[in-house]
Amino acid sequence: MRAARLIRMALLIQSNPGLTGAALARELEVSERTVIRDAQALQEAGIPVRSERGRGGGYHLAPGYRTRLTTLHPSEAETLFLSGVPSALRDLGLADAAGAARLKLTATLLPSVRAAAESSVRRFHLDAPAWFREPPTPELLPELARAVWADRTVELSYLRPGPGGAPPSAVSRTVEPYGLVLKAGTWYLVARAPDRGWRTYRVDRVTALDPAPAAQEPFARDPDFDLAAHWEDRSAAFARALLRDTITVRLTAPGLRRLPAVVDGAAVEEALASASAPDAAGLVTLELPVESQEVAFDQLAGLGADVEVLAPATLRTRFRERAAALAALYRADTP
Template sequence: MRAARLIRMALLIQSRPGLTAAVLARELEISERTVIRDAQALQEAGIPVRSERGRGGGYFLAPGYRTRLTTLHPSEAETLFLSGLPSALRDLGLSDAAGTARLKLTATLLPSLREAAESSVRRFHLDAPAWFREPAAPELLPELARAVWSDRAVELTYARPGQGGAAPAAVSRVVEPYGLVLKAGTWYVVARIRGARKERDGGWRTYRVDRITALAPAPGAQEPFVRRASFDLAAHWEAGSAAFARTLLRTTVTVRLTAGGLRRLPAVVDGAAVQDALASATVPDAAGRVTLDLPAESEDVAFDQLARLGADAEVLAPASLRTRFCERAAALAALYARAEGTEDGEGREDGEGAEGAEGAEGQR
C-alpha cells in the first residue's frame, strides 16, 4: 500500500513540480506529516526529492532527473479508455489504477505538452447515470469485471423478471463474458453461452448485472476462453438495442399530426418507433396535417406520449384510445371552466371591495 503511494507521489512531483505538502496530502489522501515522511523515504530510496520554502516553493525532483516508474501496466493502459467515466471506474474498482495510469502518462510527456493533455480533462466530462435516480453499483460487478478482463468463463444465476406479477424465476447459465455496458446508469454484461454453437443467434445473451444473484468460476474452466477476434462490443450492443426496442412495439396507433406535432414527435417517442411512423406518413392535407401509423409498447404508453403533443395530435384508431383522449379533453375542459368561473366571481368581489375603499378614501 505504501509502496504504491510512494510511486504516486514521485510521479505527481515529476509531472507537476512545485506541489506543496498540502496539495500532495490532498491528492494522496494522507496528512502533511505523512507527506514529509514519504519524501524522506523517497530520498532514502535514491529518488532526489527536494523541498523549497517560500513563495514558489514546494517539492521538486533534482534538475534533469526523471523517474523510470512510467511503464504502464496492461490493466492501467486499459483503464485509460474509461478515464472519462469516473463513476464507471469506481463501480468497476479501477479508480486507483486509472489514476496511476494518468500520472504515469503525464510524467512521460514533455512539460510543453502536459497542459494540453490536462486541458481535455478540464473541458470534457461524461456523466453516465440518468437524472432523478441514485446510481448503485451491483454487488457482483467488480468480480464480473475481473472475469471480463481475464476472459474467464463463469457460472451465473440470473433472476428473470416475473410475468403477470409472479415472482422472478432464477436461471443458471455457464457463459463467456465478453463485455460490460453502462446504459443510463444500469450495468449490462454481454456474454455467450458456453457450448451454444448450434443456436441461431450464436448463444449471445445480455444480462442486467443487478439481476445476477450469484457468480462463480465455471466448473472445469482452468484456462481463459478463446475470445472471438471479430467481436465488436459497440456494434453488437447497437444492433441488439435496436432489435430489442422493436420487440417492445406491440401496438399500432393511427394518428393525425399537425406540422408542429410532426416536428415534436421525435422528442416524445423512441427512435425506432419514429422511423417506422415517418415511413408510413401520408402526404400533408390542405391544412398541412399528416396521418401515420405509430408503433407503441401499449395503449397506455401511447396515451402518455401523445398527450404531450396536446392539440397537435389527433388519435384516429384504435377507438378505445380515441375514447380515452375524448374523456381527457372533456375532463380538462370542465376543470378549467370551473376554475374560470371561480376566478370571475372573486374578481367581482375584489372589484366591489376596491370601489368601497375608494369611496371611503374620498370621504376622508
Template sequence: MRAARLIRMALLIQSNPGLTAAALARELEISERTVIRDAQALQEAGVPVRSERGRVGGYFLAAGYRTRLTTLRPSEAETLFLSGLPSALRDLGLSDAAEVARLKLTATLLPSVRQAAESSVRRFHLDAPAWFHEPSTPELLPELARAVWADRPVELSYARPGRNGAPSSVAARVVEPYGLVLKAGTWYAVARVLGERETRDGGWRTYRVDRITALGPAPGAQEPFVRDPAFELAAHWEARSAAFARALLRTTVTIRLTGQGLRRLPAVVDGAAVADALASASTPDPAGLVTLDLPAESEDVAFDQLVRLGADVEVLAPAGLRARFREHASALTALYRSDPLEAEPEQAEPQEARRQR
C-alpha cells in the same frame, strides 16, 4: 505521488508558459512554497525550468526545449480512448473530425500503447445520451471487468426476471465476456456462450450485471479465449438495442397530427417507433393534417406519450385508447371551465366584514 506531480508541473509549464506560482499552486492543489521546491527539483533533474519576476513573469522552459514526458503509458491511453461519446459526436456532425483526430493520435503512440488503446475500445462502450440516472456499481462488476480485460472465460449465475421485474429463476452459463456497456445508469455485459458460436444468433447474450448472482473462473479454462476479430462492441450494442426496442412495440395506434404535432413526435416517442410511423404517413390533407400508424409498447405507454402533444394529436384507433383520450379531454374541460380567481372576492368579503365588526 511527488513524481507524478513533477511530471504534471513540467507539462503545465510547457503547454502554458508564464504560469505564476499562484496559478500552479491552484492547479496542482499545493502551496506556492511547494511550487518553488518542485521547480528546483525539476532543475536538478535536468529540466530547464526558469522563473521570471515582474508583471509578465512566471515559470518558463528554456527556449526550444520540449519535454519527452508526453509519452503515454498503456493505462493512460486506455483511459483516453474510453473518454469518447461516439453517438453524441455523430449527432453533432463531428464524427468524421473525431475519427481523424483519433487516427492522428494513434499514429503518435508506441506500438505497445497503441494496442492498449485500441483494446479498450473493443471491450468497453459508454451509451450515455438522453439518460440522466445515477449509475450504480454492482458488487461483481470489478471482477467481471478484470475478466473482460484478460479475455478470461467465466461461469456466471444469472437471475432471470419474472413478473414485475422480480427474479423467478437462476441460470448458470459459461461465457466469454467480450465487453461492458453502461446504459441509463445500468451496467450490461455482452458475452458469448461457450460452445454456441455456430448457433443462429452466434451465442451472443446480454446480461444485466446487477442480476449476476455468482461469478467465477470457467471450469477447466486455463487460457484466455480467442476474441472474434470482427466483433465491434459499439456496433453490436447498437444493433441489439434497436432490435430490443422494436421487439417491445406490440401495439399499433392510428393517429392524426397537425404539422406541429408531427414535428414534436420524435421528442415524445421512441426513435424506432417514429421511423416506422413516418414510413406509413399519409400525405397532408387540405387542413394540413397527417395520418399515420404509430407502433407502441402498449395503450398505456401510448397514452402517456401522446398526451404530451395536447391538441396537436387525435387518436383514431384503437377505440379503447380514443375513449380514454375523450375522458381525459372531458376531465380537463371540467377542470378549466371556470376561473378559480373569480370565487375569491365572494369568500374574502365576509371575512372583511367580520373584521370591521
C-alpha cells in the same frame, strides 16, 4: 500522416506478433498492398519487420527487438487523459484504480507532456448520462464487470418486459458476458448464450447473478469479437426489438413535427413510411411502433391535443380519462 501510420504499424506488430496482412489492413484502414509497402518502408528505416507464411505466420519483429517509439507526444497524452468517462469508472467500481493508474502515468511523463495531460483534464469533462435525469447505478454492475474481466460464465435472473403493457416476467439465462456498454446513462450487457446466440440485456433489469454451476474454467472468448463493432451493428436492431407493440394515431402538422422529440427515432422512421396523406383538415394517420402502451401513454401525453390515439381502445380510453381529469381540473376560472 504516413509516418504516424508506420509508427502505429510497428507498435501493432510488436504488441501482437503474427498479425496477418489482412488484420493489419483492417486496423490501419488501408489495403493489404499498402501494408506490404509500409513493411518495406519500416525495414528500410532499420526496424526488422519480417513476414512469414503458413500456420503461425504473419508479421513479426526480429526476436528480442523492441521499438523505441513508445514515448508519448503531448497530443497523445492529452487524448489518453480524455479517454475515460468518470461516471462509468465510478459505476464499475474502478474509480480508485483509474486514479492510481493516472497518477503513475503522470509520474512517468516528461514535464512538457505532463503539462499537456493536466491541461486536458482542466479543459474537458466527459458526462455520459442524458440531461435532466440521474440514472441510478445498477446494484449488480460491479459484480457483472468482474465476470466480464474474468471471462466467467454466469447465470443471471432477468426481468423481461411483458407485451402490451403486461407485467414483466422473470427469466433465467446462462450466458458468457463479453462486454458492457454505457448508452445515454443506461448500462447494457452484451453476452453470448450457448443455446441462443448473441443477446443484449439491460443491466438494471438483472435481479440476481451467480456463477454458472457447470463453469469451472473461463469460457473461450472469440478472439475476433469486437465490442464496438458489434454494438454498432446490433444497436439499431436492438432498439427496434424493444418496439413490441403498435398503436394507431392521428397527428396535426405540429404534432408530426414534434413526434421525433418524444418517441424513438426508429419508430418514427417506420411510422412515416406507412403514413397516410394529410386529410382535408391536414391530419395524418399512421401506425406507430411503441415499446408498450404504458410507455406510449407517457411519451405521447407531451403532444397534448396535437395527437389523437385511435387504437387500441384501452390506450384511447386512458387518454380520454386523462383529458376528462384535466378538463375538470381547469373548469374553474380561478384556482
